[in-house]
Amino acid sequence: MSANVRPDPFSGRIQGMPSNLLHEAVLEPQFRFEAEFLLRWYVAIEKVLAVEYHRQGLVTAPQLAELGRALDGAGASLQTADPLANMSDIAFALERQVEGALTEPVPAWHIDRSRNDLQACAQLLFGLSRALDTVEALLEFASAVQRLAAKAVDIPMPGYTHFQAAQVMTPGFYLAAVSDHALHSARRLLACYDGNNLSPLGAGAMAGQDLPWDREAMAALLGFEGPRPHALTSVASRRWACELTAELSLFGVELSRFCTDLLTWGSSEYGFIDLPDELSGISSAMPQKKNFPVLERIRGKSAHLSSFHLDLLMGQRNTPYQNLVEVSKESTTHLRTAFDTAETLLRLCTAVFDNLRFSEERMLAACESEYLGGFTLANLLTLHAKVPWRRSQVLAGRYIVAATAEGRRPAEVAPELLRELLAEAGFAADDPAALLREAFDVERGVRGKRTAGSVSPDSVAELLRAQNEESQALAAEWQARCERRRQALLALDGALGAST
16 A cells, blocks of 8 residues: 555544554554464454354355455465554454455445454453463473372482471472372363353444344354353453463462472582583582572572463453453453463473482481481380370470480480380380381381372372373363364364365
């Protein structure tokens, strides 16, 4: 179009075009974003609308096919934001691009239409698509964790409560918790997907549309479960975005806690874990150091997920319940970045757990240096010496204090000391040495737990088997949702008679 030719206006209410300031600061960046990430969905939605116009007898079959071809061409070569030509709005740009590609005008095309439900639908399709991408990355991460856990179900390491060594656990036991959280987040994201997989099309500006649009059919052509029942909710609400980022935020919080443990375990004081040089860093001034900045990056980036979620909430809070640019575009400004950050985190985490190595010697030495069997000793005193439970806790603690004062390691049992403590309290044990050996045996600390979900290798192995089965089931669910959307879009192109 010549620069000297003014195109037909989009509105009779406003004669002027967007100012340079509005174009540069707001509209052009929004246009670029939508052209890169939402255009495929705008095109798909426009195809659905064209099919509906044909069903209602407003567009002929040849016109429908030509609209389909024009939409495919527009999707491949959409013009840039232009205040004069398209008011720097992608919906207007797409409309004008299609009109320019038609051999003759199609008068009924875009009758009874609003940008409100069009934009709401494109944004929702984008968000749901990204949710599925994140589920895929979560399942890959969970699989990496499960593989590492399966190799370490019987390697002793100290477990901590209140920052103090508490009981014997294993890396496999700990990692099963990491996998559990990842699978839980995948389940929650799929639930979010299902709960919000409802089409806004047909809501119009806010109160529905004049023509008898078949909302069920339109929803099916885009792979939705059905239409969203309420027209106002369809265009006014972006709750779905808050729900998705809430799940990302919660996962980020949990991930930060796991990374804090890894950072601690990787410190020179602990030395429980190591990463290959390719995932490690150096100090520019202290050549003796091997740092793990990838873990710091993961933990730091996890904080962004909560920030993005809060940004979405604050962008919608105290706004009137209606279609608003403030809600639909400003509040969702960082939605894509939230998903990008989550997927980056998951790729980094997957690489970490694929390459993480545990130092069995350092962990075993740490277990053997701590009285991690104090809880078990109290149980044994009650079971074998008939000491009431709270008294047995006191006696176990007194034994540990006295043995530590003598410089004894846990394995260097002092049966006479325990016998004296029991006698002072009016109790006796047949074989105090056996009780002490059982209580402070590191291997027994791993294998002695009997409850489901415990640290025992058999229990952890069973848990990992169940997690692996759940991973496969979730992967199948993920695939089914992806395939449903893909088949719907193929059916849509078939209805248009257009090639894509």
